[in-house]
Amino acid sequence: MAETPPPDRWECIWEAFWRLDTDRPHRTQGMAAPMGGSLIMSVPGPIPWTVLQDYCDRTGQSPEDRDLMEVCIRKMEDIYLPWWLEKNRPRQ
Numbered sequence: 062m063a064e065t066p067p068p069d070r071w072e073c074i075w076e077a078f079w080r081l082d083t084d085r086p087h088r089t090q091g092m093a094a095p096m097g098g099s100l101i102m103s104v105p106g107p108i109p110w111t112v113l114q115d116y117c118d119r120t121g122q123s124p125e126d127r128d129l130m131e132v133c134i135r136k137m138e139d140i141y142l143p144w145w146l147e148k149n150r151p152r153q
Contacts, residue, residue, distance in 0.1 A: 074133045077116055078141075081134075084112045100151055107138050 085108055091101030113134065117127045 071133075073120070074130050074137075077113070077120075077130060078108075078134050078137050081108045081112055081116055084108060102149065102151075104149075105142065105145060107142065108134060 082105075085105040087103040087105055089101050090104045091099060093099035093101075110131070113131055114127070117130060122130060
């Protein structure tokens, strides 16, 4: 997924999305077969609300800006997380 820069007024949301990417929880997903064969991968989940709120506290976001940031980041995740799964899907 190419990182196309957003318009200036939205840059703080874009920056938050990528800065908080490393705080995503991961879950394991996969399968195992008899005789020891397995295919397991770590799958990212959504950025936790508490992490987003802490980021907003640290960057001095107003209550309205926090709400906007959360809505935008969740919408971005609606695109990013399925894309990530498809990109990293095991090929047969």
